[in-house]
Amino acid sequence: MSLKYSLTFIGILFISFANAQTFSAKVIDKETKEPISYATIETGLYQGMVSNDEGEFTFLLENVSQPQDSIYISYMGYKTKGVVFEANEGIEILMTPKTYELSEVFLTTEVLSVDEIIDRVKENLDKNYAEDLTKKKIFFRQSEIGKVKKMDFGFKKSTIEELNEKLLDSITSILPKKSSYYKEAVADLYGDYRNYKLNIKKAAELYDKNNDISAEGIGEKMEKIFNDNIKKDSYLKIKSGIFSTKMQVDSIIHENEQAKAELEKRKNEGDANFHEQIESQISNLYEQLFFYEDSNINVIEKSNRYKFILDNYTVINGMTVYILPFTPKGGKEFKGTMYVNTQDFAIVRLDFENVKPISKFGLLGITYRNNVYKGKMLFGKDENGTYSPRFLELIDGSYMGLDRSLKVIEKNKNVKGRRKQNELSLKLNIQGNQLLKYELVVFESENITQSSFDQVEEKKVIKATYLSQYDPNFWKGYTIMEPNEAIESFKVVE
Numbered sequence: 001m002s003l004k005y006s007l008t009f010i011g012i013l014f015i016s017f018a019n020a021q022t023f024s025a026k027v028i029d030k031e032t033k034e035p036i037s038y039a040t041i042e043t044g045l046y047q048g049m050v051s052n053d054e055g056e057f058t059f060l061l062e063n064v065s066q067p068q069d070s071i072y073i074s075y076m077g078y079k080t081k082g083v084v085f086e087a088n089e090g091i092e093i094l095m096t097p098k099t100y101e102l103s104e105v106f107l108t109t110e111v112l113s114v115d116e117i118i119d120r121v122k123e124n125l126d127k128n129y130a131e132d133l134t135k136k137k138i139f140f141r142q143s144e145i146g147k148v149k150k151m152d153f154g155f156k157k158s159t160i161e162e163l164n165e166k167l168l169d170s171i172t173s174i175l176p177k178k179s180s181y182y183k184e185a186v187a188d189l190y191g192d193y194r195n196y197k198l199n200i201k202k203a204a205e206l207y208d209k210n211n212d213i214s215a216e217g218i219g220e221k222m223e224k225i226f227n228d229n230i231k232k233d234s235y236l237k238i239k240s241g242i243f244s245t246k247m248q249v250d251s252i253i254h255e256n257e258q259a260k261a262e263l264e265k266r267k268n269e270g271d272a273n274f275h276e277q278i279e280s281q282i283s284n285l286y287e288q289l290f291f292y293e294d295s296n297i298n299v300i301e302k303s304n305r306y307k308f309i310l311d312n313y314t315v316i317n318g319m320t321v322y323i324l325p326f327t328p329k330g331g332k333e334f335k336g337t338m339y340v341n342t343q344d345f346a347i348v349r350l351d352f353e354n355v356k357p358i359s360k361f362g363l364l365g366i367t368y369r370n371n372v373y374k375g376k377m378l379f380g381k382d383e384n385g386t387y388s389p390r391f392l393e394l395i396d397g398s399y400m401g402l403d404r405s406l407k408v409i410e411k412n413k414n415v416k417g418r419r420k421q422n423e424l425s426l427k428l429n430i431q432g433n434q435l436l437k438y439e440l441v442v443f444e445s446e447n448i449t450q451s452s453f454d455q456v457e458e459k460k461v462i463k464a465t466y467l468s469q470y471d472p473n474f475w476k477g478y479t480i481m482e483p484n485e486a487i488e489s490f491k492v493v494e
Contacts, residue, residue, distance in 0.1 A: 024058040025083075027051045027073055030094040038378065038391060039075040039095070040317055047444045049481065050378065050391045056482040059443075076316045076339065076349075114310040117322055118303050120345040125300070128346040129291050130386040131192040133453050137444040139480045140278055142183040143437040143487070151175065154427030162225045163424060182206040182487055183464070185278055186478045190448065190456045193286045197456045198279050203464040204474060206490055234412040234421060240404055274462045285392045285440050289377065290350055296373065297334060297352050305332045314339075316348055317380070333358055333373070346387050350377045365404030372397025372435065382445055390442050397435040402428050441481045 027036040035055025042048045043059060051057045074080040078095040112120070151172050155165035185203040189196055230236075236247045290297045299306050311323045316339055324338040336352035353374035361368040375394040379387040410422040467474065469491035470483060 022058060022060055023071070025056070025091045025093050027055040027057070027075070027093050027095060029078075030096050036075050036078070036095055038376065039073055040378070040380075040390070042072040042074070042317075044444075045383075048380070048390065049441055049443055049479070052482045052484055054482075054484050058482055059479045060477065074317050076314045076321070080318065114308045114324065117310065117324065117340060117345065118300070118308060121340060121347060122300060122303070124345045125291050128344060128387050129289075130384070131194065132382075132384060132386065133192055133448050133450060134190070134382075134388070134445050135448050135452075136189040136442050137479075138187055138189050139441045139443065140183075140185045140187065140282065141437075141439045141481060142181075142281060143439075144179075144181040144183075145435045146179045146181075146432065147434075148175070148177045148430070148432045150429060150431040151177075152427075152429040154429055156427055157423060157425040159422045160225065160229045160424070162229070167221075168426075176208075180207065180486075180490060182490070183274075183278075184480070185464075186475075186480060187278070189282070190453055193289065193292075196282075197453070197458045198275065198282070199456070199459055200275060200278065200462050202475075202478060203274065203278075203462055204467050205464045206467045206470060206487065209466070209468070229422060230410055231412050231415070231421065233414050234410050237407075237409045237411055239407040239409065274464050275458075275460045281438055282440060285394055285438055288375075288394060289389070289392075290347065296358065297350070299326055299334065299336070299338070299350075299352070300347075302332065305329050306334075308338075311337075313342070319343070319348060321348060328355060346379065347377075348379050348387070352376070365402065367399070367401035367403075369399045370396070371399055382447070384447060388442070388445055389440070392438075392440040394438045395435065396438075397433065399431075399433050401431045403430075404428060439481060443479055 027039045028034060029036060035051075037051060037053045037055060039051045039055065039057075040048060041051065041057055041059075049057055049059060070082045070084050072080055072082050073093055073095065075095060077097055079098045081093060081095060083093060153168040153172065155168050158164055183203075183205055185200050187198055187200040189198055191197055232250050238245050238247065286292075288295050288297055290300055293301060295301075305328065306326045307329055308324050308326045311325050314321055314323055320342045322338075322340040322342060324340060325336070326338065327335045333354045333356055334352045335355050336350065338347050339349040340347055354372065358370040358373045359368075360370065373394075373396055375392070377389060377393075378391040380390040382388055404427075406426045406428055408424045409420060411419045412421050413419055415421070465474065470488050
């Protein structure tokens with residue numbers, strides 16, 4: 001057998017073997033044994049992923065288009081480590097901390113002030129973050145945690161016998177005080193930051209259907225009471241404080257019937273809303289990229305409203321970087337740290353956290369505060385020399401309170417006597433928190449032409465698989481960001 005055909009045969013054997021291989025590991029600090037969150041894992045040229053917030057990652061070699069014989073793990077403040085690829089499950093990768101001397105990382109004779117560094121960042125924004133058309137292999141995860149701190153309907157009066165204080169108290173006891181919801185999708189994302197197309201390959205929703213069932217049961221019970229006691233040609237006058245509105249009863253019934261039909265259709269055929277929601281959430285993550293004018297994270301555009309400090313230097317993915325902590329001046333909202341490449345002045349990582357509510361509202365018994373807004377942005381260099389996101393995280397939390405009176409009055413002008421038919425009077429006191437976490441991981445990015453982009457057709461009707469507990473086999477054959485402990489341990493109690 002010739003050398004050419006021998007190598008071909010060996011190559012086929014290697015590919016066949018590699019296609020079945022999974023590499024699973026946890027990145028930890030060699031000295032403290034603590035997990036290293038969001039370490040960069042390079043699996044090939046311009047390909048990779050990040051470890052999750054517990055230091056874990058998994059990938060399949062067959063999903064890497066340009067595999068290499070070793071993977072490389074890097075994180076700022078640690079020595080880059082190469083690990084030979086072979087089938088492994090749950091190994092530990094020990095990262096050694098490294099103290100970088102100034103002479104090791106700062107190889108230029110030009111010493112810049114922090115203001116000069118920020119100016120160079122601004123000058124190079126367009127060059128470093130060009131909006132080229134690409135095809136990206138991505139994984140998206142949304143985590144949603146809701147907590148009801150207080151729920152009191154404050155029953156005062158009802159002329160409908162069945163709609164009484166006992167019923168409202170039972171509704172209060174049935175409604176869940178805490179809920180968890182997770183949405184995950186593997187997809188191809190085509191285009192640029194402003195104009196893109198999304199094709200979801202596989203998707204899952206992880207939540208407790210019992211919560212929906214209890215709410216649905218309450219809805220059915222209330223609907224029966226409503227139908228038995230309210231005349232179809234009546235209208236409802238809803239009054240809360242100085243505000244009031246009218247709603248026709250027959251239009252409410254019609255809308256309910258339409259909603260039921262739409263829900264049934266979505267269950268059977270799939271849901272276009274799921275695709276739209278993922279697109280919208282990715283769009284929101286892109287809109288918050290620091291180099292966009294309307295981003296909340298406008299630390300570069302409004303750099304004069306922030307105080308920057310040149311804290312130190314380090315190495316990220318082989319790049320020497322300035323470490324620039326920042327704090328707000330005046331009325332700005334964020335503190336955090338920027339990591340800037342010393343050679344081309346690209347921001348390769350940005351961590352941010354709000355120091356005060358992003359927005360708040362309080363009037364007439366309604367209180368709202370967007371009191372949590374934090375996250376991180378990690379960037380890598382593409383084949384054309386520009387930077388694009390490798391990992392985006394946004395945690396968005398809010399508080400809502402409602403403390404006000406509510407009256408629902410049925411009136412009917414087609415009956416003899418007084419128009420007022422029925423009345424329900426409440427004094428609502430409801431308080432709760434919601435925390436949303438969005439994570440977008442880019443595993444691979446390649447440039448495409450305008451004609452290639454134009455030819456892409458989106459499949460917009462998606463049927464996400466419902467999971468009542470986390471199932472690692474569901475994503476077999478796909479590369480994803482490993483779930484954290486909260487997701488892994490989620491299980492619906494029947």
